[in-house]
Amino acid sequence: MTATTATVVHEVPSTLPADDDHPYRTGAWRPNHREWDAFDLEVEGHLPDDLEGVYLRNTENPVHPSIGLYHPFDGDGMLHSISFGGGRATYRNRFVRTDGFLMEQDAGEPLWTGFYDLAANSKLDGWGARGRMKDASSTDVIVHNGVALTSFWQCGDVYQLDPITLEARGKAPWVQDFPNPVGVSAHTKLDEATGELLIFGYSAEAPYLHYGVVDPAGRLVHAIDVPLPGPRLPHDMAFSEHYAILNDCPMFWDPELLAMGAHVPRYYRDLPTRFAVVPRRGTTADVRWFEAAPTYVLHWINAFEDGDWLVLDSFFQHDPAPAKREGTPKGMSLYRTIDLDRLQTRPHRWRFNLVTGETREESLSERVMEFGMINPQVAGRDYRYAYDMTGKPGWFLFDGLVKHDVVSGTEERYAFGEGVFGSETPFAPRPGATSEDDGYLVTFTTDLNTDRSECLVFDATRLSEGPIARVRLPERISSGTHSCWTPASQLAPV
Numbered sequence: 001m002t003a004t005t006a007t008v009v010h011e012v013p014s015t016l017p018a019d020d021d022h023p024y025r026t027g028a029w030r031p032n033h034r035e036w037d038a039f040d041l042e043v044e045g046h047l048p049d050d051l052e053g054v055y056l057r058n059t060e061n062p063v064h065p066s067i068g069l070y071h072p073f074d075g076d077g078m079l080h081s082i083s084f085g086g087g088r089a090t091y092r093n094r095f096v097r098t099d100g101f102l103m104e105q106d107a108g109e110p111l112w113t114g115f116y117d118l119a120a121n122s123k124l125d126g127w128g129a130r131g132r133m134k135d136a137s138s139t140d141v142i143v144h145n146g147v148a149l150t151s152f153w154q155c156g157d158v159y160q161l162d163p164i165t166l167e168a169r170g171k172a173p174w175v176q177d178f179p180n181p182v183g184v185s186a187h188t189k190l191d192e193a194t195g196e197l198l199i200f201g202y203s204a205e206a207p208y209l210h211y212g213v214v215d216p217a218g219r220l221v222h223a224i225d226v227p228l229p230g231p232r233l234p235h236d237m238a239f240s241e242h243y244a245i246l247n248d249c250p251m252f253w254d255p256e257l258l259a260m261g262a263h264v265p266r267y268y269r270d271l272p273t274r275f276a277v278v279p280r281r282g283t284t285a286d287v288r289w290f291e292a293a294p295t296y297v298l299h300w301i302n303a304f305e306d307g308d309w310l311v312l313d314s315f316f317q318h319d320p321a322p323a324k325r326e327g328t329p330k331g332m333s334l335y336r337t338i339d340l341d342r343l344q345t346r347p348h349r350w351r352f353n354l355v356t357g358e359t360r361e362e363s364l365s366e367r368v369m370e371f372g373m374i375n376p377q378v379a380g381r382d383y384r385y386a387y388d389m390t391g392k393p394g395w396f397l398f399d400g401l402v403k404h405d406v407v408s409g410t411e412e413r414y415a416f417g418e419g420v421f422g423s424e425t426p427f428a429p430r431p432g433a434t435s436e437d438d439g440y441l442v443t444f445t446t447d448l449n450t451d452r453s454e455c456l457v458f459d460a461t462r463l464s465e466g467p468i469a470r471v472r473l474p475e476r477i478s479s480g481t482h483s484c485w486t487p488a489s490q491l492a493p494v
């Protein structure tokens with residue numbers, strides 16, 4: 001076996017204190033500042049020859065202390081890339097060199113407040129639906145037209161990187177054509193069947209929500225307004241073969257406080273959750289609204305058409321606004337809104353009748369899970385399996401992975417083990433697959449026991465047996481948010 005070659009190609013200077021004790025800048029959230037190139041990574045077990053492609057994960061890596069309160073979604077975006085081919089593995093990681101990151105590097109200090117602080121305290125104007133925020137491009141990553149695209153949950157630019165080398169490729173030009181004044185939200189959705197990227201963006205300005213389509217060659221070919229009653233905080237969207245589905249959940253900035261310049265999300269439990277169903281190339285006049293029980297949803301799993309019905313699956317928050325709880329450690333109570341256990345996020349199904357306008361809904365599982373992935377070949381189509389993460393109670397950390405059969409209701413879980421946390425885990429279809437779950441599951445771990453990170457590869461048909469391969473990374477990486485798998489066949493631009 002060839003020995004691993006691992007090189008630090010750059011180290012980004014940080015002004016974080018050596019004795020930093022913030023719960024989301026230490027432990028599994030300890031940020032990375034070194035950028036590595038590592039080849040011929042050490043593999044324990046068997047790396048399948050037909051696992052060919054790249055696993056990308058975005059993470060939040062703060063470089064400077066925050067101006068005020070820190071939220072783990074404020075940190076600068078860093079992509080981690082592991083590519084597989086011929087039974088070998090290559091790893092790289094790079095900061096997303098956003099405009100805000102570069103300006104703070106020049107300044108040597110933070111210039112913008114984060115999500116938990118007043119926009120007015122930022123030193124400069126900035127980005128985001130809230131405004132005066134840094135677009136850290138740290139939330140999401142997807143590969144479209146052979147290019148990795150990173151994006152930010154409060155909207156902003158879409159940054160482009162080579163998915164293997166992580167070389168910067170500028171900003172996605174189509175964002176300039178999209179009518180949302182603050183850009184595009186995280187959770188652009190790729191439909192592999194058409195090569196289209198479906199996008200949305202929201203802002204504090206009427207009409208508050210926009211939807212669009214980027215064609216396989218990377219051109220914005222469709223954009224419409226989806227008017228809302230006021231500013232909202234949609235995080236994700238869904239699609240079926242013929243429809244896009246956007247949402248108006250009753251969790252939004254308190255209008256009275258907003259008028260005074262404070263952005264305080266509040267849950268309005270007496271308002272319904274509303275769903276906008278629009279043909280994928282439809283107009284504003286084509287938007288149909290469906291109402292359902294109040295909740296907030298971060299992530300949708302999948303949607304598909306079933307005769308007159310449109311079926312939508314996601315994680316229903318049974319307590320979107322958890323109350324403060326006695327005994328919560330000092331400094332942790334603020335972060336109860338990213339604790340899956342407190343939000344009670346459970347798989348849920350809505351059915352919208354496109355003829356009668358009726359809505360039905362039901363729970364799909366009693367288990368608290370989130371960050372669901374599917375075989376991308378069944379996105380927008382009837383499907384059977386979701387691969388979801390379980391959370392460590394009290395934290396925004398993933399302690400296990402569940403294969404959820406949404407047809408039979410059975411669940412199979414793999415626990416990472418005490419002190420080991422995984423990443424959102426995409427499904428990599430096996431070339432020549434004969435069933436929906438014929439493929440691999442790929443994730444990164446952050447192991448506090450050994451101070452290491454690994455990439456784990458599972459056979460998706462035998463999840464509970466544990467990983468078939470463990471690939472050692474050169475340095476322990478921080479926890480983060482979203483990830484994607486792109487097969488080698490989709491790495492070339494159209």
Ligand SMILES: [Fe+2]
Pocket residue numbers: 139186187235236298299481482
């Ligand atoms: Fe997200």
